[in-house]
Amino acid sequence: MQVNVxxxxxxxxxxxxxxxxxxxxxxxxxxxxxxxxxxxxxxxxYMLERVPFERIRRITGYLVGSTVKWNNGKRAExxxxxKHN
Numbered sequence: 001m002q003v004n005v006x007x008x009x010x011x012x013x014x015x016x017x018x019x020x021x022x023x024x025x026x027x028x029x030x031x032x033x034x035x036x037x038x039x040x041x042x043x044x045x046y047m048l049e050r051v052p053f054e055r056i057r058r059i060t061g062y063l064v065g066s067t068v069k070w071n072n073g074k075r076a077e078x079x080x081x082x083k084h085n
Contacts, residue, residue, distance in 0.1 A: 001030050007037040018044050 005015065015035065023030055028048040036043040054065035059078055067078060 002032045003035065004033070005035045005037065008039070010035065010037045010042070018042065019046075022046055 001019075003015070003019070018035065019030060019033060022033075022044060026048055028051070030046050031049055032047040034045045036045075056063050056065050058064075059067070059081070067075065070078070
């Protein structure tokens with residue numbers, strides 16, 4: 001994790017509390033954090049790790065992400081289908 005602190009000084013313990021709070025609320029790891037400290041307070045801007053997702057398509061009447069688990073009959077149906085543009 002890359003952390004950039006600007007402005008007034010902040011203790012490692014306090015910085016750790018801010019970052020752990022963000023990670024626990026977002027339920028994802030922080031990749032990068034920019035912490036700005038002044039008399040008024042602390043601003044934390046952060047970038048989180050990407051959320052993996054699977055693309056869903058409609059093939060042969062079914063919503064699928066991948067045809068890997070299809071049996072031979074369903075694979076043949078997919079091969080023989082007419083594609084419409």
